[in-house]
Each structure stands twice: as C-alpha cells, then as structure tokens.
Amino acid sequence: MQQFFQALMAGLADGAIFASLALALVLIYKATEVINFAQGEMAMFTTYIAYALLTHPHFGHTLSYWPAFFMTLVIAFVFGVGLQRVVIKPLEKASVLTVVMATIALLVILNGLAAWIWSPELKFFPSPFPTSTWVIGGVHISKQDTGTFGVTLACVFVLWLFFRFTKLGLAMRAGAVNPVAARLLGVRTSWLLALGWGFAAVLGAVSGMMSAPTNFLSPSMMQAVLIFAFASAVLGGLESPVGAVAGGLGLGVLLSMLGTYVHPVTPELRLPVALLILLVVLLIKPAGLFGRVVVRRV
Amino acid sequence: MAPLLELKDVSARYGPVAALHGVSLTVDAGEIVAILGANGAGKTTTLRAVSGTVRRDGDVVFAGKRLGRMGPEGTARAGIAHVPEGRGIFAELTVWENLRMGAYMRRGRPNFSTVLEYFPWLDARRNQQAGTLSGGEQQMLALARAFLQRPRLLMLDEPSLGLAPLVTREVFRVVSDLNHKEGLAVLVVEQNAAIALGAAQRAYVLETGNVALSGTAEQLKSDDAVRSAYLGY
Ligand SMILES: Nc1ncnc2c1ncn2[C@@H]1O[C@H](COP(=O)(O)OP(=O)(O)O)[C@@H](O)[C@H]1O
Ligand SMILES: [Mg+2]
Numbered sequence: 001m002q003q004f005f006q007a008l009m010a011g012l013a014d015g016a017i018f019a020s021l022a023l024a025l026v027l028i029y030k031a032t033e034v035i036n037f038a039q040g041e042m043a044m045f046t047t048y049i050a051y052a053l054l055t056h057p058h059f060g061h062t063l064s065y066w067p068a069f070f071m072t073l074v075i076a077f078v079f080g081v082g083l084q085r086v087v088i089k090p091l092e093k094a095s096v097l098t099v100v101m102a103t104i105a106l107l108v109i110l111n112g113l114a115a116w117i118w119s120p121e122l123k124f125f126p127s128p129f130p131t132s133t134w135v136i137g138g139v140h141i142s143k144q145d146t147g148t149f150g151v152t153l154a155c156v157f158v159l160w161l162f163f164r165f166t167k168l169g170l171a172m173r174a175g176a177v178n179p180v181a182a183r184l185l186g187v188r189t190s191w192l193l194a195l196g197w198g199f200a201a202v203l204g205a206v207s208g209m210m211s212a213p214t215n216f217l218s219p220s221m222m223q224a225v226l227i228f229a230f231a232s233a234v235l236g237g238l239e240s241p242v243g244a245v246a247g248g249l250g251l252g253v254l255l256s257m258l259g260t261y262v263h264p265v266t267p268e269l270r271l272p273v274a275l276l277i278l279l280v281v282l283l284i285k286p287a288g289l290f291g292r293v294v295v296r297r298v
Numbered sequence: 299m300a301p302l303l304e305l306k307d308v309s310a311r312y313g314p315v316a317a318l319h320g321v322s323l324t325v326d327a328g329e330i331v332a333i334l335g336a337n338g339a340g341k342t343t344t345l346r347a348v349s350g351t352v353r354r355d356g357d358v359v360f361a362g363k364r365l366g367r368m369g370p371e372g373t374a375r376a377g378i379a380h381v382p383e384g385r386g387i388f389a390e391l392t393v394w395e396n397l398r399m400g401a402y403m404r405r406g407r408p409n410f411s412t413v414l415e416y417f418p419w420l421d422a423r424r425n426q427q428a429g430t431l432s433g434g435e436q437q438m439l440a441l442a443r444a445f446l447q448r449p450r451l452l453m454l455d456e457p458s459l460g461l462a463p464l465v466t467r468e469v470f471r472v473v474s475d476l477n478h479k480e481g482l483a484v485l486v487v488e489q490n491a492a493i494a495l496g497a498a499q500r501a502y503v504l505e506t507g508n509v510a511l512s513g514t515a516e517q518l519k520s521d522d523a524v525r526s527a528y529l530g531y
Contacts, residue, residue, distance in 0.1 A: 167398070167402065170391075170395055170398060170399065171399065171402055173388075173390075173391060173395075174388045174391060174395070174399050177388045177389065177390050177391060178386060178387075178388055178389075180351060180370070180382065180386065181382065181386030181387070181388065182388075182399070183351075183369065183370035183371045183374070184349060184351070184370045184371075184373075184374055184379075184380045184382065184386060185374055185399050185400060185402050185403070185443070185447065186371050186374035186375050186402055186403035186447070187371060187399075187402055188371050189371075
C-alpha cells in the first residue's frame with residue numbers, strides 16, 4: 001500500500017510536469033502544425049529568470065517564492081509573445097519545415113545564452129513545499145509531490161477555463177480549426193498566434209519551476225522533460241489538449257510504477273521505456289489515444 | 299447615388315497565373331447582384347479580391363471609402379461578410395460556438411433573437427458539432443453566422459454547391475428574405491444561373507477573368523447566349 005501510493009503520487013507529480021509542457025506543444029501544434037522544439041529551452045530560460053528573481057537583490061531585496069513565481073509567469077508570457085512576433089511572425093508565409101528549423105535554432109540559442117549568463121553548472125532551486133509528509137490511514141503522502149501536482153494542474157485548469165469560456169479563447173480555437181474563415185469574421189489571427197505562444201511559454205515556465213527543485217537548475221534540465229512531453233503529446237494524439245494532459249499523467253504514473261515494481265527499470269531506462277511505450281501505442285492506434293476523428297459531411 | 303460596392307478594373311493572380319483581368323462591377327444598397335459563369339471563370343477570385351483573401355490590383359470602393367490592403371479581418375470590420383466557397387464552418391466547434399464567432403466583432407453580449415427568427419431550428423441544435431450538420435444546414439449556419447456580423451454587404455460563394463434542388467431553393471428563399479426585410483445587399487456567385495437570376499435584380503457574367511455580359515436579371519434571362527450556355531433551354 002505505502003509503496004503503491006508513494007509511487008502513484010510521485011508519478012502524478014512527474015506526469016503533471018510532462019502534461020503542462022505537452023499541452024504547450026499541443027497549443028502551438030494545433031494552431032500552426034509546428035512542433036516547437038524550443039519549448040523545453042524556453043521553460044529552462046524562464047526558470048533561470050525565476051532563479052534570478054529569487055536570489056539577486058532587486059531594488060535592495062529579493063522576492064519570496066510566490067511573488068517570484070507569478071512574476072515569472074508574467075515575464076514568460078511577454079517572452080513567448082515576443083518570440084512569436086520577432087522570430088515566428090516573419091516566417092508567416094514560409095513552410096512548416098522552415099518554422100520548425102527556426103525553433104531548433106531558438107533551442108540552441110537559448111541554451112547557449114543561459115549557459116553564458118548563468119554558467120552551465122547545476123544550481124539548487126528552491127521548492128515552495130516542505131519535504132515532510134502527511135500520514136493518512138497509515139500511508140505517507142509527500143507534500144512535495146502533491147504540491148507539484150496541484151500547482152501544475154491548477155495552471156492547466158485556468159487555461160482550460162480561458163479557452164472554454166472566453167470570447168478570445170473561442171476565437172483561438174476557431175482560428176486553429178479554420179484560420180481563413182476566422183479572419184473573414186474579423187479575427188486578427190496573427191495576434192492570437194502570439195497569444196498562443198505566450199500561454200505556451202507560461203505552461204513551460206510552470207513545468208520548469210516545478211521540476212527544478214528535484215532535477216536541479218541547469219541549461220539542459222528540460223531536455224529529457226521535453227522528450228517525455230513530446231511522447232505524452234503524441235500519446236494523446238498531438239491535436240488534443242485533453243489527450244496531452246492525460247498522456248502526461250499516464251506516462252508519469254506508468255514510469256513511476258515500473259520503476260517501483262519492475263526492478264530492471266532503473267532511472268537510466270526511463271527515457272527508452274517511455275519511447276517504447278509510445279511506439280507500441282502508435283502501432284496499435286496511429287492517431288494517438290485521443291486522436292479524434294472529426295465526422296464531416298459534404 | 300453612389301453604389302455601395304464598386305470594383306474598378308480589379309485584377310488578381312495566383313503566383314504567375316492571372317485569374318482576373320480588370321473586372322469592374324457595382325452593387326447598390328439593398329440590391330441582390332449575381333455573378334454567373336463557368337467553372338474557372340474567376341467568380342470565386344472576384345469575391346476573394348474584395349475580401350482581401352487574394353492580393354488584388356485596382357480599386358475596391360465600399361460605402362464611399364477605398365478599401366486598402368487591409369486583409370480579410372479589415373474587410374470584415376468595414377462591414378462586408380464573405381461566406382467563402384465550402385462555407386467556412388468551424389467543423390469541430392458546436393453550432394452555437396460558430397454563431398458566437400459571427401458576433402466576434404461586436405462588443406457586449408450578442409443578441410441572437412433576430413437570427414433565431416430566420417433560423418429557428420438552430421436553437422435545438424446549438425450543442426451539435428457543426429461538422430455533423432447536413433450540407434444544407436451548414437450553409438444555413440454559415441448564413442446565420444454571416445448575418446450576426448451585421449454586415450452591410452453579404453457575399454456568398456456558390457451557396458447551392460452540393461445541395462439538393464429543394465434545399466437550394468430554401469437557401470435562396472432565406473437570402474431573399476434577409477434582403478427584403480433587413481435591407482441587406484447581397485453579391486452572390488452561382489453556377490446555377492436559373493436560381494440566381496430568380497433571386498437577383500442584376501447579374502454579371504464572367505468569362506476567363508473578364509466581364510462578358512451584364513444587365514438586369516430579366517435581360518439576361520432572355521439573352522440567347524446566356525440561355526444556351528447557362529440556363530440550358
Ligand atoms: N489557389 C489557386 N491557385 C492557383 N490557381 C487558382 C487558385 N484558385 C483558382 N485558381 C485559378 O484561377 C482561375 C479562376 O478560378 P476561380 O476564381 O476559382 O473560378 P470560379 O470560382 O469561377 O470557378 C482558374 O483558372 C483557377 O484554376
Ligand atoms: Mg468558385
């Protein structure tokens with residue numbers, strides 16, 4: 001029991017981190033069919049910004065955790081919108097492959113820039129949650145894991161509310177389905193794409209700040225996470241936000257269970273096993289688990 | 299009185315291929331005008347040139363103002379609703395979400411009561427995924443959505459495409475209704491000349507990117523060339 005719940009919570013915490021980065025990938029993919037390879041490095045870069053806010057004195061004092069957390073989200077949003085305007089918007093008429101190449105260039109640039117500004121060595125990043133546990137019915141529940149899971153999913157939920165209930169969110173969904181028709185209704189789709197990049201950057205920042213306390217802060221901290229997130233997104237069908245979140249959580253729990261109960265699966269094997277699961281799922285269900293087939297009549 | 303919409307010597311091309319060679323036409327306020335012509339004549343491109351979904355040369359004047367290169371979103375904001383070829387429905391969104399998108403440019407809560415008077419069946423289908431509607435229903439949804447834009451000019455591209463004759467007649471009945479009761483000016487592209495000339499006051503016939511003929515619907519219905527080429531009697 002104890003072992004099972006511990007593995008479950010650890011898996012959900014990891015999975016939530018995968019899920020939010022996977023959702024960021026899906027957000028951009030759904031609107032433009034571009035896989036943003038820089039998503040992980042954007043997350044890493046904004047996590048360094050959080051680190052700077054937490055450790056360097058600004059106007060005489062450093063920020064405490066939550067003000068720094070929310071300020072980072074705001075900065076990440078502006079950063080995402082800015083990247084879309086400066087790097088992606090000029091490639092509006094270029095092919096998808098060109099834009100993908102641009103995101104790979106962005107990956108390399110952000111990685112180098114972070115190492116240059118903050119030095120490549122590992123840094124300790126604080127967690128807002130205590131390392132202690134709750135004891136419920138004899139089972140120890142990690143506050144760290146529960147907090148990571150809760151904060152990440154809360155951010156995903158707020159974003160879901162935005163897409164589901166606001167006019168701008170509706171317009172972003174419409175623009176993703178049929179951009180020309182949306183423009184004919186007066187939607188400035190180009191700005192909505194920038195908004196999408198802003199939200200993706202915010203989701204990335206959340207996943208970065210939540211994974212840094214356990215994985216440490218370094219310029220390469222998000223590279224494995226990006227691959228897990230990519231696997232989660234593809235598992236979910238790449239076009240389905242719900243699928244990305246379910247894929248992320250499922251993958252996190254599955255890897256944690258395998259690590260706990262199947263002894264050959266050591267931490268080194270997590271990445272290969274994740275990709276093996278991905279391969280098997282795609283062989284059985286090529287559209288991904290949540291890849292919805294839209295019924296259309298002429 | 300100056301026309302509501304005026305195209306002056308408008309041309310357009312797709313890459314190296316010229317599709318329009320200097321088309322001039324007018325639509326007056328409150329009028330239904332049809333554009334007829336064979337496949338590939340440039341009917342769709344004419345509407346696209348107005349709404350800015352294709353790059354154009356030449357002037358388009360709407361409600362006394364020259365439309366610059368403002369793109370489709372700018373044209374929509376100027377008061378022109380363009381229902382494109384294939385209807386432009388958001389297939390994955392619900393019927394109601396499609397309608398809400400029609401009111402995207404309006405501030406505050408949109409008023410759906412007028413649109414439901416013309417399309418009462420939409421209310422019961424509001425949560426249905428739009429892509430699962432029949433072709434005729436999708437065309438009606440596109441019309442309703444365009445009407446919610448509160449345009450001064452409605453441009454329709456082949457509303458009859460893929461529809462049964464009875465459904466086509468119903469679509470044109472609603473278009474005529476919107477024209478009579480709401481004073482909405484309509485520019486409609488059709489291959490089905492008989493039904494278009496039945497609803498329109500005037501029409502233009504396009505041939506390979508040029509206006510070959512124009513006149514009142516009555517004149518064109520009795521024109522021998524039009525009869526043999528487009529009406530089939
Ligand atoms: N997207 C496109 N790319 C290249 N050529 C096009 C495109 N759309 C239309 N054309 C060409 O432009 C001409 C006019 O087409 P169109 O305006 O669609 O005609 P219509 O609507 O009257 O059938 C045709 O010769 C057609 O082949
Ligand atoms: Mg056409």
